[in-house]
Amino acid sequence: MSERPTGTGRRNSESSMGGRFRRYAQVSGAMAGQAARLAGRRLAGTTSSSADRLEHASELRAALGGLKGPLMKVAQMMATIPEALPAEYAAELAQLQSNAPPMGKPFVRRRMRAELGEDWAKHFRDFPLEPAAAASLGQVHKVVLADGRTAACKLQYPSIASAVDADLSQLRLIFALYRRYDKAINPDRIYEEIAARLHEELDYVREARNMAVYAEILEGEPHVHVPEVIRELSTGRLLTMSWLEGVRLLDFRTADTATRNRLALNMFRAWYVPFYEFGVIHGDPHLGNYTVRPDLDINLLDFGCVRIFPPRFVKGVIDLFWALMRNDRDLAVAAYECWGFSNLTNEVVDVLNEWAVFLYGPLMEDRARPIHETSSGHQGREVAGKVHQRLREVGGVTPPREFVFMDRAAIGLGSVFLHLHAEINWHQMFLGLIEDFDVDVLAKRQRKVLAAHGLEQPD
Secondary structure (H helix, E strand, O other), rough: OOOOOOOHHHHHHOHHHHHHHHHHHHHHHHHHHHHHHHHHHHOOOOOOOHHHHHHHHHHHHHHOOOOOOOOHHHOOOOOOOOOOHHHHHHHHHHHOOOOOHHHHHHHHHHHHHHHHOOOOHHHEEEEOOOEEEOOOEEEEEEOOOOOOOHEEEEEOOOHHHHHHHHHHHHHHHHHHHOOOOOEEEEEEEHHHHHHHHHHHHHOOOHHHHHHHHHHHHHHOOOOOOOOOEHHOOOOOEEEEEEEEOOOOOHHHHHHHHHHHHHHHHHHHHHHHHHHHHEEEEEEEOOOOEEEOOOOEEEOOOOOOEEEEEOHHHHHHHHHHHHHHHHOHHHHHHHHHHHHHOOOHHHHHHHHHHHHHHHHHHHOOOOOOEEEEOOOOHHHHHHHHHHHHHHHHOOOEEEOOOHHHHHHHEEEEEHHHHHHHOOOOEEEEEEHHHHHHOOOOHHHHHHHHHHHHHHOOOOO
């Protein structure tokens, strides 16, 4: 990718002290009332209850509802990580919508000049100043390049780096607020993981590398497609890539069974071939991050949130599957420790196994079945609630960082399969991915592909 002098200096200006102070004031104002109410309840000796948590969660959603940008993205992200928040909080935060208003036309022109120079328009036959899509950190323009190719220009919002830095500081306060009610989950590692991924999402050079990695590791998957980066028109804050035509996956909810199952199979391989063969996973299984082609192939989009795992973690995921299948408690403990869990008492292991049995359940039965037998996402929330209660009883747990987005991907992809009402032999699909697994082979394969695209292998 071409290096341009606008990248580092602009990042510094967008993370300016003034920008952060303005964001601190905005977010802190939204949170101040929540903190005051909590303090009053504590002074009054009010004990925590489900009703208290529900009321506070509703107040928190109302306070955050007027904010845009990364904090909204974090709130939605948290709502899809069952271990991160009690059910009352997750249900309320799931209602938040990330509708950051698009940049006005003058802003777009200024941003494009900053990224590609005064003559930026010469690179395009057509560049609509209205975005085709807007999200929390940036917006996408569907353009026609000078050579006639249709492309997508992903343009980062101005001052978004300041918003991320400020919102992450305030996220600690949000965690502290709910932790006063509930100590089942220590969110310290969850915070670290979310902060790391959000900062990576600001770096479009890294996202371009992620996209190139995925294009290489999925080149053997004929039914999954990845955009091609147009490097000469990309910078740290502008990502230009080929435009992949497709329609929403939800448009197929009423399709015939064979169609829905085929889509589910393509989605399964799009997410899990990279993980079990290269230790890499797309950490944001949001419905807007993939589209369906006329032949039912999948377009995989948006590579800002990509998690690269140490090979040992992948081995732990597979070991836990076999531990559950064989009722091997020692192997389960070794798998949890491999993931990064510590201080594993017998009681904590029992609770973790309850959640693992739910997650691995569809993979353990050698038959075609829905991802959840109830065909309802409420099942996962109910199981998470029971696990949460048990964790409170045994003194709580600190989920390791690497666990956060793996779990989120599993839950998020499961919700896609629920939308599709897919019925597949998940067991046989999974065995097909892991039957020849060798951790040393994965480590070598991972190191090679990451090095080829300027990314480092994790320890």
